[in-house]
Amino acid sequence: MSRFTRKLRKWSVDILDLPQDLVFDLPRLTMVGNKQLLIENHRGVLHFSPDQLRLALPEGSLTVAGSRLVIKAIMPEEILIEGDIAAIQYLGTGEKR
Amino acid sequence: MKTPGLTKLRGSVKVTVRGGHIEAFVNELARERIEVWNLKSIGPNRLEMEVVISDYYRLRPLLKKTSCRVHVDQREGLPFFWNQVFKRKWFIAGFVLFFLMIYGFSSMVWDIEVKGNVKIPTEDILLAAKEEGIYPFQWISRLPEQDKLSKDLTRKLSGTSWVGVSKTGTKVTIEVVEAAQPKNTELQSPRSLVSKTDAVVTHIFAERGQPEVSKNDRVTKGSVLISGIQGEQAVVAKGDVRGLVWHEYTIEAPLVRKQKVYTGEKKEKGYLYFGSTAIQIWGYGKVSYEQSQTLTQMDPLTWRNWKLPIGWMSEDVMEVTELETKQSVEQTVIRGLERAKLDILAKNGADAQIVQQKILHEKTDNGKVYMKVLFEVEQNIAEELPIVHHQGE
Numbered sequence: 001m002s003r004f005t006r007k008l009r010k011w012s013v014d015i016l017d018l019p020q021d022l023v024f025d026l027p028r029l030t031m032v033g034n035k036q037l038l039i040e041n042h043r044g045v046l047h048f049s050p051d052q053l054r055l056a057l058p059e060g061s062l063t064v065a066g067s068r069l070v071i072k073a074i075m076p077e078e079i080l081i082e083g084d085i086a087a088i089q090y091l092g093t094g095e096k097r
Numbered sequence: 098m099k100t101p102g103l104t105k106l107r108g109s110v111k112v113t114v115r116g117g118h119i120e121a122f123v124n125e126l127a128r129e130r131i132e133v134w135n136l137k138s139i140g141p142n143r144l145e146m147e148v149v150i151s152d153y154y155r156l157r158p159l160l161k162k163t164s165c166r167v168h169v170d171q172r173e174g175l176p177f178f179w180n181q182v183f184k185r186k187w188f189i190a191g192f193v194l195f196f197l198m199i200y201g202f203s204s205m206v207w208d209i210e211v212k213g214n215v216k217i218p219t220e221d222i223l224l225a226a227k228e229e230g231i232y233p234f235q236w237i238s239r240l241p242e243q244d245k246l247s248k249d250l251t252r253k254l255s256g257t258s259w260v261g262v263s264k265t266g267t268k269v270t271i272e273v274v275e276a277a278q279p280k281n282t283e284l285q286s287p288r289s290l291v292s293k294t295d296a297v298v299t300h301i302f303a304e305r306g307q308p309e310v311s312k313n314d315r316v317t318k319g320s321v322l323i324s325g326i327q328g329e330q331a332v333v334a335k336g337d338v339r340g341l342v343w344h345e346y347t348i349e350a351p352l353v354r355k356q357k358v359y360t361g362e363k364k365e366k367g368y369l370y371f372g373s374t375a376i377q378i379w380g381y382g383k384v385s386y387e388q389s390q391t392l393t394q395m396d397p398l399t400w401r402n403w404k405l406p407i408g409w410m411s412e413d414v415m416e417v418t419e420l421e422t423k424q425s426v427e428q429t430v431i432r433g434l435e436r437a438k439l440d441i442l443a444k445n446g447a448d449a450q451i452v453q454q455k456i457l458h459e460k461t462d463n464g465k466v467y468m469k470v471l472f473e474v475e476q477n478i479a480e481e482l483p484i485v486h487h488q489g490e
Contacts, residue, residue: 076127
């Protein structure tokens, strides 16, 4: 994305009050307590073990740490994780302007 | 969106995937939109997951691509159940056959009962019923309507005024009401009525035949009272002739009356019996009574209405003594006369009437009363005598 288009999009999001995930291709996380986590708009699994799950994102990656993690369902853009989730960490998603 | 719908119906397998790049394999699954669920990581490069059977076969190219191997751990759902059922198909067939037989046998007529017939043989009724379609092993559904059956059977069986057919379960009951038919009179050969003793006629009424005597006539034994020959024809003489007859009785009656009386002493004996063999259980020992009477009671085991040939027999041996009562001469006479009167009634019919009694002679000797009595009895004196045709010599 060129710098200009990004700026234009940011501006339209601010003006029109649009949800950012649609416009910026950001992941959307829906979490129910620490038991269930639905991640939309991911780019695949990088690592999967019972206590860690790393997902690729359009930019950077996301690490879900916890114990007894289970992928309940997986689809091209969506993933449902269950287990005792302890932490969610973003890596390499520094804002580029 | 936990598990795809109807997995139980479609059948699913739990598989373990190992080797190669597990994460790459998972990404491929997502890209191919293969429905998998409950992915669990079990150790390095090992993954457990569940997948629908139809999708299982789509795994193969992905496995090749990511150099993984798959192993089926668990199968569940209807297709696998059917497989198992099919393995025991003869058992299932037997099961189905059992129900079919129960159903089939309970929709058959097994038993036909005929009730209420007296003169018409049961076999005839069953034969008529068979023609109408009621017979053992006939399908109940093929029986005609009950009122039609009843109508047809009534028509078919002569001598019935109504036939009812009712069905309870597998049993058909045919109830017959027989028509009341006039009594057939016996055919009799021509006859006359003659006197059976010497008598004086007191009453004569000829229903059929020619009366030969009239009231107050003296008749001797064998004389014709009502002749069976009327005009030139022989008929069956019928009528009522009564006359006075004298009976002489010699009565002998003891003054002492002997009676058997229970003393109240008794001994009980118990037996178990099988058929005609009895085994004594209690009441052993000698019976010390001089005179005794034994009362036996059988108590067989019963089942429903059947008496089994096994049971309990009890015997009561009761002591008896003879009681002698002395009677006066008058009492003895009355008793003797009573006995004689009973004898007359027994010999000459219950309609005999004692008109007069005369004690001709009475004597008491050796503890006995001897007497001679003359009874004048009005009784039926007619006796039948067939008329025999003498055919030319």
